[in-house]
Amino acid sequence: MTDEFALIERIRAQLGGDAPDWLVLGPGDDGAVVRPPAGHDIASSIDSFLADVHFPARADAELIGYRCLMASLSDLAAMAATPAWALVALSLPEGDPGWVTALARGMDEAAATAGVQIAGGNLAAGPLTITVSVQGWAPVGTMLARSGAMPGDAICLSGPVGGAAGALRQIDPAASRPNQLTALERAYWRPQPPFSLASALRDHASSGIDLSDGLLSDLGHVAAASGVSLHLRRAAIPVAQGAGLEDALSEGDDYALAFTTGHKPLMARFAVIGEVAAGSGLHLDGKPVNGRGFRHFR
Numbered sequence: 001m002t003d004e005f006a007l008i009e010r011i012r013a014q015l016g017g018d019a020p021d022w023l024v025l026g027p028g029d030d031g032a033v034v035r036p037p038a039g040h041d042i043a044s045s046i047d048s049f050l051a052d053v054h055f056p057a058r059a060d061a062e063l064i065g066y067r068c069l070m071a072s073l074s075d076l077a078a079m080a081a082t083p084a085w086a087l088v089a090l091s092l093p094e095g096d097p098g099w100v101t102a103l104a105r106g107m108d109e110a111a112a113t114a115g116v117q118i119a120g121g122n123l124a125a126g127p128l129t130i131t132v133s134v135q136g137w138a139p140v141g142t143m144l145a146r147s148g149a150m151p152g153d154a155i156c157l158s159g160p161v162g163g164a165a166g167a168l169r170q171i172d173p174a175a176s177r178p179n180q181l182t183a184l185e186r187a188y189w190r191p192q193p194p195f196s197l198a199s200a201l202r203d204h205a206s207s208g209i210d211l212s213d214g215l216l217s218d219l220g221h222v223a224a225a226s227g228v229s230l231h232l233r234r235a236a237i238p239v240a241q242g243a244g245l246e247d248a249l250s251e252g253d254d255y256a257l258a259f260t261t262g263h264k265p266l267m268a269r270f271a272v273i274g275e276v277a278a279g280s281g282l283h284l285d286g287k288p289v290n291g292r293g294f295r296h297f298r
Helices: 005-015 061-078 097-114 163-170 183-189 194-206 213-228 243-249
Strands: 023-024 042-050 082-092 117-125 129-139 154-157 203-210 228-232 259-260 271-277 281-284 288-290
Touching: 005 194, 023 203, 061 082, 061 097, 061 183, 061 194, 061 203, 061 259, 082 097, 082 194, 117 154, 117 183, 129 194, 154 183, 163 183, 194 203, 194 259, 203 213, 213 228, 213 243, 213 281
Parallel strands: 082 117, 228 281
Antiparallel strands: 042 129, 082 129, 154 259, 154 271, 203 259, 228 271, 281 288
16 A cells, blocks of 8 residues: 555656646646647546446556546547647545556556646545546637538548447456457557547538547537537448447447538548438438437436
8 A cells, every 4th residue: 555645656757758848837736837829729628437437447557547548538639629738636445556557657658649748636545536637729719519510511430430339248348458459459448539630620620529428429419519410321330340330329438530521622531421401310311310329327
């Protein structure tokens, strides 16, 4: 058992990389101090991950750390924001230094992949819970919302979906090991939000959302926020290898992006799975469907 302050020092030691100029004050003080670029808006999001709800409590801590940070950052990718920094609050039932070091190692790898600084956090005793607040920026007035889809737009996906749900049906994620992941295990444990799309989406997309709760559920949010109907074609949906269509439609944890656009060169780069029209609700192959998906409270 290790006390709070020794654990914090272990976490700080695990977080590598030099701080960028905009991070005026990072981990170790009462708060982080950030100086964002002039002429930019800041996007902020927060997620809580509970043991045996969002990840198996027995799973490898390095995998948990990577997945939690990337899942949080996917919200910024959906808004076409450039990820910048994150704050992490960790509640632990016991002060296991090896577990904390592995968790920080996974988060550090995810942060390096996304180009993000972990700027601070908090540590407390309690049920295993990881809360991640992420922040990013984009030039003023350019970030995407769910509310911009327009009739005539195409509905696009950044990549295949259903892989994480397929993995949960076929593997024991608690048995996964960081250096021995199969393709299905990677789909669950190492999501890859497409941060590199931010500039193209800001320039040419009308709305966006990350696929955390299932394709139908998340696109239902876009239809409601935009006041339009979305018409999907079953055969056009790219399904991840090892997954089925139901995994893609109704299950979550993919963290790919769905976006709408009328820009043909952007459409040509991605799977076009349907169109936006006047009206309301979701339609699959011409028939109305419910936006079913993951729910915390049923």
